Amino acid sequence: MKTNARKYPFGAVAALLGLVAVPIQAAALHVAVAANFLGPLQNLAPLFERASGNQLIISSSSSGQLYTQIKQGAPFAVFLSADLDKPQRLESEGLTVPGSRFVYAVGALVLWSPKPGLVDSAGKVLQAQQYRFIAIANPQTAPYGTAAQQVLTKLGLWEPLNRDRKLVTGENINQAWQFAASGNVDLAFVALSQVLGADGTIAGSSWLVPQTLYDRIEQAGVIIAHTSEQAAAQVFMNWLRTDPAALSAIRSAGYQTAN
Amino acid sequence: MGSADLIALWISFRLAATTTLLLLLLCTPLAWWLAMGASRWRVLVDAVVSLPLVLPPTVLGFYLLILLGPAGSLGGVLQRLGLPAPAFSFSGLVIGSMLYSLPFAVQPLRDAFQSVGARALEAAATLRASPWNRFFTVAVPLASRGILTAVVLSFAHTLGEFGVVLMIGGNIPGRTQTASIALFDHTEAYRLSATLVAICFALLLIVYTANRRLRATGLPA
Numbered sequence: 001m002k003t004n005a006r007k008y009p010f011g012a013v014a015a016l017l018g019l020v021a022v023p024i025q026a027a028a029l030h031v032a033v034a035a036n037f038l039g040p041l042q043n044l045a046p047l048f049e050r051a052s053g054n055q056l057i058i059s060s061s062s063s064g065q066l067y068t069q070i071k072q073g074a075p076f077a078v079f080l081s082a083d084l085d086k087p088q089r090l091e092s093e094g095l096t097v098p099g100s101r102f103v104y105a106v107g108a109l110v111l112w113s114p115k116p117g118l119v120d121s122a123g124k125v126l127q128a129q130q131y132r133f134i135a136i137a138n139p140q141t142a143p144y145g146t147a148a149q150q151v152l153t154k155l156g157l158w159e160p161l162n163r164d165r166k167l168v169t170g171e172n173i174n175q176a177w178q179f180a181a182s183g184n185v186d187l188a189f190v191a192l193s194q195v196l197g198a199d200g201t202i203a204g205s206s207w208l209v210p211q212t213l214y215d216r217i218e219q220a221g222v223i224i225a226h227t228s229e230q231a232a233a234q235v236f237m238n239w240l241r242t243d244p245a246a247l248s249a250i251r252s253a254g255y256q257t258a259n
Numbered sequence: 260m261g262s263a264d265l266i267a268l269w270i271s272f273r274l275a276a277t278t279t280l281l282l283l284l285l286c287t288p289l290a291w292w293l294a295m296g297a298s299r300w301r302v303l304v305d306a307v308v309s310l311p312l313v314l315p316p317t318v319l320g321f322y323l324l325i326l327l328g329p330a331g332s333l334g335g336v337l338q339r340l341g342l343p344a345p346a347f348s349f350s351g352l353v354i355g356s357m358l359y360s361l362p363f364a365v366q367p368l369r370d371a372f373q374s375v376g377a378r379a380l381e382a383a384a385t386l387r388a389s390p391w392n393r394f395f396t397v398a399v400p401l402a403s404r405g406i407l408t409a410v411v412l413s414f415a416h417t418l419g420e421f422g423v424v425l426m427i428g429g430n431i432p433g434r435t436q437t438a439s440i441a442l443f444d445h446t447e448a449y450r451l452s453a454t455l456v457a458i459c460f461a462l463l464l465i466v467y468t469a470n471r472r473l474r475a476t477g478l479p480a
Binding site: 032059060061065068069072073075 | 321328334344
């Protein structure tokens with residue numbers, strides 16, 4: 001090192017500048033994301049890296065677990081939740097950067113079967129009850145499960161389906177999807193983002209549930225107060241909220257956006 | 260299989276090897292005491308050691324998290340002392356894995372030491388073998404199959420664990436994301452899955468072959 005520095009003083013200076021410049025130029029940004037948005041975020045990551053030079057380091061789990069981990073001081077800078085509630089709770093507990101919370105995606109609920117022709121475009125298949133099992137995500141813990149419960153209640157099916165033991169509950173929305181995709185249940189309430197193909201079509205058969213039947217599934221994100229990556233986090237959140245390429249990627253993944 | 264998967268595999272192996280080594284060092288005296296000791300507390304310790312078998316991994320992980328996290332009771336104290344809190348780091352994974360795999364190390368060792376019995380050790384003592392000498396030249400060879408089982412079970416169990424490391428580690432790529440968690444993030448992870456299965460199978464095959472050899476050389480079970 002010493003001889004090199006003597007031989008190439010300019011190189012040494014450049015290297016030093018580089019060392020100083022690199023952390024600003026290509027900062028690592030630790031993002032905690034709810035499992036249902038992991039796929040879309042993995043697609044967004046290279047776009048953001050190209051736009052900003054910052055690298056996303058993505059950790060994924062259920063929103064509830066991520067919430068607990070953040071409360072215990074997990075080294076995440078940004079939290080993209082699957083709901084509105086957990087970011088709000090973190091905010092009221094003073095663990096987020098004030099004013100950083102916004103709804104980055106609005107989810108859509110779909111009744112889906114991998115079999116073509118089983119689900120009609122008006123969801124009448126639900127009333128006919130010609131199926132053995134229908135899968136939903138856990139209404140207690142998963143936002144899409146709560147939404148599915150609201151839909152079934154509004155259609156007057158929640159009680160009869162429970163009575164006839166036709167409801168299968170997945171721990172999360174991925175499990176509900178797996179039950180149907182593997183053919184173990186006939187139907188499942190899943191997220192549009194799970195079944196929407198890259199070409200914008202849905203394999204099998206599906207019913208896009210009208211928004212009037214369930215509360216909006218708003219997914220909010222926040223910047224965590226104790227992070228040392230504030231600057232990069234701000235850049236990322238601005239980009240996620242306003243960048244046309246980011247917004248269009250979110251929409252083509254099966255979500256609505258506020259902008 | 261991308262470079263992130265390879266890194267996750269490497270973290271899994273480092274974790275399994277570190278955990279196994281530390282467990283062997285810690286559990287050998289513990290298992291010896293459980294097998295040979297006369298204390299009436301042994302029953303209680305036996306039950307405590309087996310607790311990770313019945314506790315759901317996420318519950319164990321949750322308590323570890325609120326203990327070892329930067330905002331946790333022990334983690335907070337460590338941080339005020341200028342030391343890093345173990346949660347969300349490799350050391351946190353090791354602590355979690357050691358607890359989670361504890362019964363898999365202690366129980367085979369305890370049973371193996373029990374089967375060595377007091378008589379062989381007393382015979383060695385009458386030949387003036389020192390306690391250490393008795394341990395290493397009599398007990399260890401006689402218990403070798405149990406030790407091997409403890410090593411393999413701890414290693415394999417750590418390799419496959421999910422709930423505890425996800426909770427205590429936070430699934431951070433390059434730091435605390437193990438292969439079993441990386442698998443969960445993929446929807447189609449055939450290659451990583453197949454690699455993990457192949458490695459575990461090879462490992463077990465080696466152990467069972469070695470075990471048969473040990474038996475063939477005439478050492479009692």
